[in-house]
Amino acid sequence: MVKPWLELYPEEIKKELDYTPSPLQDYLTKAAEQFPDKAAIHFMGKEVTYRDLYDAALKFANHLKSLGVEKGDRVAIMLPNTPQSVIGYYGTLFAGGVVVQTNPLYMEREIEYQMNDSGAKVILTLDILYPRVTKVMKDTALEHVIVTAVKDYLPFPKNLIYPFIQKKQYGIVVKVEPSDNLHLFTDIMKTAESKPIEIEFDFEEDLALLQYTGGTTGFPKGVMLTHKNLVSNAVMCDAWLYKCKKGEEVVLGILPFFHVYGMTTVMILSVMQGYKMVLLPKFDAETTLKTIQKQKPTLFPGAPTIYIGLLNHPELKKYDLSSIDSCISGSAPLPVEVQQRFEEVTGGKLVEGYGLTESSPVTHSNFLWDRERVKGSIGIPWPDTDAAVFSMETGEKLPPNEIGEICVKGPQVMKGYWNRPEETEMTLRDGWLLTGDLGYMDERGYFYVVDRKKDMIIAGGFNIYPREIEEVLYEHPDVQEVVAAGVPDPYRGETVKAYVVLKENSSISEEDLNAFARKHLAAYKVPRLYEFREELPKTAVGKILRRALVEEERNKLQDQDEKLG
Structure with missing residues (x-):
């Protein structure tokens, strides 16, 4: 197939890359050899060197082996961004295990479902989350729980003060006593051996990770990502960031x-390239601004809501953000206004990328340097990645500028869904991953997402793409965040509703916004309904949950019908 985008590559980016067939954890071994005394992690004032990170991961691996973890067994990690989450991840891989990443915001029902679906034998979690795990443990295959605490990797005196902060913030302090199936992370680090474990790996076939999708369309599915999937996507990322x-x-x-x-x-x-990671366990605009000023990060992968949160902090101007050189935004569409303002504030580059869990995740991005960035485009495919647009009616490949479903191929594409052969077959066809996103490619090879297939609004027979409406409303100077969605309408089938978060001290009305929208959108695309909110529902990574808002509307209508009935 002709790949027009390859003509756009600067000479620094190879069109085909080399992938050493080594399992993912080997890169930590190499980093510890090459950069033993360099900081791998900075966490709230404490630093962990690559040598210490490697030793700690081996200790964790040897402890897992002592618990009976064998090659292919699943180990769940239910932690925010902390040193322990990195240690647990690489330690699981050193032991031959498969990591099951578990959202620490999950409640009992969600934990139980994921543990049962994955068959995880061990879970590593925080002390304050331990009570949730204990409630479901008997109904799952879990045999062991390893408990850690945020204070375990805090410097003195923060480690002494933190339990009091935790009690004030969460209302609890959990005291955990070790037993046959309950293990303390701190004890493991004191007593376990840090000796390498010899295990044979199949680079192409062996799983490194079960990554569960968000579950917005039903039960979450476990995406099977191999060592090759994850290594290849990180190698592509490094190739794209050629000035780093x-x-x-x-x-x-x-x-x-x-x-x-x-x-x-x-x-x-970071581990592959010997970079320092500055970890924050959650996003808070002020903490993030202070951290940027003090730690001077150069790379800042993020999501639009993170950049928006920083830009709208009332004291933004007092912070120095000039260390930031490169940012790739993902997880949701990046409004053009946000991109421009962030670049003005930092002096760095912010570009939109694209991907999905099933592709490890990145498939496309705009260029950061030396090439133009195309407004509204997700960019072009990364090296060794093929992409095309297929008709949803005929299944045929479409020519440039025609809207269909974006599909991708490449070494980063998943092996399939865990224990779901039928859904795997529906999503992987002839080597192509069907993304579920509607879009088109222009003549040069730039791709554009117009919306999720399932988010497209059909009102009065017209196809309406929420992203187009959101882009327009984001241009209004008083709008901080916005999401457009299709809500039930007895006459049009669906109608457009805009949920809006205004900037602080703004007092614009629905009429003002409507007049603004009418200047920039065809009449059938203009929202018929507006709702002003203090905040919008989001995932942990900052993606706005459009479907949650649609569900709210359906429930409201149902309640009204029941009252009338």
């Missing part, structure tokens, strides 16, 4: 590692 220097960059780690985007672009890439 091995062993020298500082990466801001706000994106959670239990989401594949943060895992690949922050954790895996």
Whole structure:
């Protein structure tokens, strides 16, 4: 197939890359050999060197072996971004295990489902989350729980003060006593051996990760990602960031590692290239601004809501953000206004990328340097990645500028869904991954997403793409965040509703917004309904949950019908 985008590559980016067939954890071994005394992690004032990270991961691996973990067994990690999450991840791989990333915001029902679906034998979690795990443990295959605490990797005196902060913040302090199936992370680090474990790996076939999708369309599915999938995507990322220097960059780690985007672009890439990760367990605008000023990160992978949160902080101007050189935004569409403002504030580059859990996750991005960036485009495919647009009616490949479903191929594409052969067959066809996103490619090879297939609004027979409406409303100077969705309408089938968060001290009305929208959109695309909110529902990585809002509307209508009935 002709790949027009390859003509756009600068000479620094190879069109075909080499992938050493080594399992993912080998890169930590190499980093410890090459950069033993360099900081791998900075966490709230404490630093962990690559040598210490490697030793700790081996200790964790040897402890897992002592618990009976064998090659292919699943080990769940239910942690925010902390040193323990990195240690547990690589330690599981050293032991031959498969990591199951588990969102620490999950409640009992969600934990139980994921543990049963994955068949995880061991879980590593925080002390304050331990009570949730104990409630479901008997109904799952879990045999052992390893408990850690945020204070375990805090410097003195923060480690002494933190339990009091935790009690004030969460209302609890959990005291955990070790037993046959309950293990303390701190004890493991004191007593376990840090000897290498010899295990044979099949680079192409062996799983490194079960990454669960968000579950917005039903039960979450476990995406099977192999060592090759994750290594290849990190190698592609490094090729794209060709001006970055091995062993020298500082990466801001706000994106959670239990989401594949943060895992690949922050954790895996950093270990592969000997970068320092500056970890933050959650996003808070003020803490993030202070951290940027003090730690001077050069790379900042993020999501639009993170950049928006920083830009709208009332004291933004007092912070120095000039260390930031490169940012790739993912997880949701990046409004053009946000891109421009962030670049003005930092002096760095912010570009939109694209991917999904099933592709480890990145497939496309705009260029950061030396080439133009195309407004509204997700960019072009990464090296060794093929992409095309297929008709949803005929299944045929479409010519440029025609809208269909974006499909991708490449070494980063998943092996399939865990224990779901039928759904795997529906999503992987002839080597192509069907993304579920509607879009088109222009003549030069730039791709554009117009919307999720399932988010397209059909009102009065017209196809309406929420992203187009959102882009327009984001241009209004009083709008901080917005999401458009299709809600039931007895006459049009669906109608457009805009949910809006206004900037502080703004007092614009629905009429003002409507007049603004009418200047820029065809009449049938203009929202018929507006709702002003203090905040919008989001995933842990900052993606706005459009479907949650649609569900709210359906429930409201149902309640009204029941009252009338």
